[in-house]
Amino acid sequence: MLEFDSYHLIIAGCLIILLSFIFTKIANRTNVPAVLMLIGLGVIIQYGLKLMKIPEIDFFPILEIIGIIGLIMIVLEAALELELKKDKIRVILKSLLVASLGLIFSLMAAAGIIFYLIPDMDWFTAMLYATPLSILSSAIIIPSVGNLSEEKKEFHVYESTFSDIIGIMLFYFVLNVIEFQNPDPLSTSQIMHPMLSFGISTVVSCIVAFVASYLLLYAFQFVKDGAHLFLLISILVLLYAVGKILHLSPLIIILVFGIIAQNNELFYRGPLRKYLHKERFDVLKRELHVITMESAFVVRTFFFVIFGLSIIVSNLLNYSVLEVSLMLLLSIYAIRWLLLRIFIGVDIFPQIWIAPRGLITVLLYYAIPQEYANESFDPGILLFIIISTSLIMSWGLIHSAIVSDIPLLINPIVEEENIINQEEETSEEKNN
Template sequence: MQSVDPYLLIIEASVIIILSFFFGEVSKRTNIPSVLMLIVLGILIKLGLDAFGFGNLNFFPILEILGIIGLIMIVLEAALELKLERDKYLAIGKALVVALIGLMASTWVAAIILERFIDGMSTQSAWLYATPLSILSSAIIIPSVTGLKGSKREFHIYESTFSDILGIMLFYFLTSQLPISEAAGETLDVVEHTGGGLAFAGNVVLTIVLSLVASYAIVLIFQNIKSHVKLFLLIAVLLLLYAVGKRLHLSSLIIILIFGLLIANMRLFFRGPLKKMLNYKKALHIYEGLHVVTVETAFVVRTFFFVIFGVTITLSSLLSVDVAIVSLLIILSIYLIRFVILRIFIGSDILPQLFVAPRGLITVLLFYAIPTEAAIENFEPGVLLFIIIGTSLIMTLAMVVDKKRTTSAIRKVADAPVGYERWKAPTLAEGADVESPSGH
């Protein structure tokens, strides 16, 4: 294989980032998710690589690293947006309940479908494969709902963030229940672990306690650092904590979530004696800088992740009838379950929320994180691509229709402005009898 010109790589990377920016602008005006455009760009790059003899490059290690960093940045970005104010507790609680019930119900039904239609799929493997397919993509949703009114936009931000976190916790809980398989490709059954759920709950509680301690320490230490390069140092510390936590089998994403919530709601977390230790002005400066860096980093990582994902996918798998049947059944179940849940917890005004349920970065990341001992050879990766594209297109159509409906309503109001008349003082008719104030 020929060596690649480093300047050519720099040119290509720069062009991809510039195109991603324009995709984002197009997305704001058309509601077409920029993710879809990035995936298409990746497919076109794949065709170019095949034409020049570079089609056998292995992008999966890069994809995994980008996915992990992107996941951390997206959760941190979302956590920094979550303001734990008293008047939002109800909205946050409702979004949490909807996300939890939606995740569990969607995973259960998808697992039934996978176990029924895919040979060699055991119950536990079916749940493991179904979990990534049941997680909402905050990477797609958050940039796509900016045009919605405040309450609906906040609901989607909260729901997708909780779905990400709960879905990842469910996935790693399921992987923790896998037996150590000595034979490759061995079909797995449900592991009977006495107290397995209790051990996982203890793991989560331990992670929360350690996360709070680490988050308080980070804020108090970094507020006293005078160097101008402390923001990327802070991100490096968070990445280190996440990676060490994963090696210790902790729920590492909770570390990122809690730190983001703490620094975004410092007045809530720093009370009593802790309030005296906090230099709010300096800590607020850290928060504002971190918010900018996180948004920018998430944008770059998300860009390259979906482009490389587009490079790695095989379009021929979409032509399989079995892939289409399984994918369509899962997509149908997603919206039926979502309809029932939203009607119960939100009410009748569920448009376009009903159709805002795309799958994306975390779905891909967790799919590639399935342990080899749980992998099913008969599972077609085309199901993954079909569901990601299908749910994204459905969301796009729903957002376009909602935007047209809103624009039409605004135009009707503008075309029929409220009239006004000059006010005149009332006059008495001639010859009218008027009673005196005394009644005489």
């Protein structure tokens, strides 16, 4: 039996990052999400470890920590891309509506499918399991839509970011409802009504988000020595963790910080204008872009590789998994088609196919408390949905790229014919 030491782990980590970089380049050329290649790499490593008879490792604690940090970095990265301008109000509102309604309708449809097809599942527990399966994955979407038109790319960045944040808040709201209906008999504390708890949490989170964002951004304009960017990221992670312990909605803090950093001139107006040092702020913003992009890349890489290491591929062949998963897929794309036709119109390709599930789906699934877990729900459903939606998105992007290239092949010929015709007409005019 082969034994791994620290140097083997260092080599493995470096090779995984190198392969992830190559996967990203392949994804840019083929529109096949790098996430699928990373999960596949994890599965290959899993079987390689079994062949070498290395004892199984419990990856869940590592997966949870990496996933939380990855979630923070991905939301921050997305927020730093959101420009709040008058000409973008329409796409922001449209993406917010599609994300919110898509999340709610997909949740209700998925909960119904899980409730009726999985035994011993009550309605609210079905909703708890359905919520992660209803959330779009910004971790997959944002790196995958770079080749689309600017308008479509912006729509997907906004939509996936809104879906992440609203979906996480909705998950913990459903969990609060279940806890409210099933109070702990040993606990003496009174559980607050879920609606009241949700409202207070949202309001307090928004207040903390704006106060913390203004203070941090003002202070870090003057911090230049040492690893100040990692210090800033550490403070944001600290705020997220404390907010989560206090039952707030800490992703709002991350989102607001990123939006204020990106749109500083909009938020530093009137009396606040004197606290904005434009040149220093621009340097800080550029540095934040770089560190969030690099950090999100590394964290995303290890999260999906470790996820691939921990999954059981044989579950995909289970009949009940196939039955539930195919029904869920049908509901996902039927609801998406309806909403896009209402809010966007006829031009809904490839947007209709861009509905992958990923990092947050996995994170929230593992966040379901053990006392509310249902053993009849097979994790293979999760894996099937993640892989299927990613493959469907890949097909949609590849098909869209092929179709959009057709005019590029025809236009030069048409243009050449027009030039020849114009030259002939000019020559005839001269002869006349």
